[in-house]
Amino acid sequence: MGLLDFARDVGRQLFDTDAEAADNIKQHLEVKLSGIRNVAVEYDDGVATICGECDSQAIKNRAILIAGDVKGVERVVADDLIAPEPAPEEEPKEDYYTIKSGDTLGAIAKQFYGKASAYTRIFEANRDIISDPNKIYPGQKIRIPLD
Numbered sequence: 001m002g003l004l005d006f007a008r009d010v011g012r013q014l015f016d017t018d019a020e021a022a023d024n025i026k027q028h029l030e031v032k033l034s035g036i037r038n039v040a041v042e043y044d045d046g047v048a049t050i051c052g053e054c055d056s057q058a059i060k061n062r063a064i065l066i067a068g069d070v071k072g073v074e075r076v077v078a079d080d081l082i083a084p085e086p087a088p089e090e091e092p093k094e095d096y097y098t099i100k101s102g103d104t105l106g107a108i109a110k111q112f113y114g115k116a117s118a119y120t121r122i123f124e125a126n127r128d129i130i131s132d133p134n135k136i137y138p139g140q141k142i143r144i145p146l147d
Contacts, residue, residue, distance in 0.1 A: 004064060004068070004075055004076050004077065004078070005068075005074065005075055006068035006069070006073055006074055006075065006076070006139070006141060007074070007098075007138070007139025007140070008046050008071075008072060008073065008074035009071065009139070010071060010137050010138065010139040010140060011068070011069045011070050011071040011072075011073065011139075011140065012028075012069055012070055012071060012129075013071045014028055014070050014071070014072075015070075015072065018043060018044075018045075018072075021043035021048070021072060022041045022042050022043040022048075023041075024070075025041045025043060025048055025050075025067055025070055025073070026039050026040070026041040028066065028067075028070065029041070029050070029063055029066055029067060032062075032066050032128045033059060033062060033063055033066065033128070035054060035055035035056065035059040036052055036053070036054050036055075036059055036063055037052060037053045037054075038051075038052045038053055039051070039052040040052060041067070043073075046072060046073060046074040046075060047073075047074070047075045047076075047077060048067045048068075048070070048073045048075070048076050048077070049076075049077040049078075049080075050063060050064070050067055050076065050077070050078045050080075050081045051080040051081060052080075052081055052082070053081075053082050053083075054081060054082065054083040055083070055084075056083055056084065057083045057084070057085070059083065060078065060081050060083040061094075061143070062128060062143075063078070063081060064076045064078050064081075065096075065126075065128075065129055065141060065142070065143065066128055066129060068141060069129045069140060069141070093145070093146040093147040094125070094143050094144060094145050094146055094147075095112070095143075095144040095146055096141055096142070096143060096144065097112075097141070097142055097143075097144050098139065098140070098141050099136050099137060099138055099139065099140045099141075099142065100138055101138045103136065103138075104119070104134075104136075105119035105122050105123055105130075105133050105136065106119045108122060108142075108144070109121065109122055112144050112146075119133060120133075121145060122142065122143075122144060122145070125142075125143045125144070125145045126142045126143055129142065130142065
């Protein structure tokens with residue numbers, strides 16, 4: 001599963017019918033993110049296509065994760081979500097991780113950082129998709145800051 005692929009049957013419930021999906025995903029992105037403009041979203045059979053402009057590649061990646069964290073979305077297409085190319089020294093050093101059954105943020109922190117107490121670093125990096133560090137679910141995709 002790459003950055004643009006998600007588990008369709010898990011995530012935040014934002015819509016009941018496909019007809020309302022695009023508008024609800026668009027509103028969700030606009031509420032959760034600053035630094036994104038002229039957003040347009042299309043939704044078709046589990047695929048959310050996002051267009052617009054982002055202030056940075058990091059915001060574009062967050063928009064993809066936020067849209068992918070919606071129940072019913074299994075793929076995000078963001079080819080027309082424009083972001084400036086970062087300078088090599090400005091590229092965020094991060095990895096992506098898909099939550100598995102039995103995972104905790106502490107266990108993930110231990111795997112990536114060597115100590116469970118660093119779970120707050122992961123939580124803070126994912127506040128836009130995780131509201132409580134004890135409420136994560138299998139299939140959810142999160143950012144792991146590496147710098």
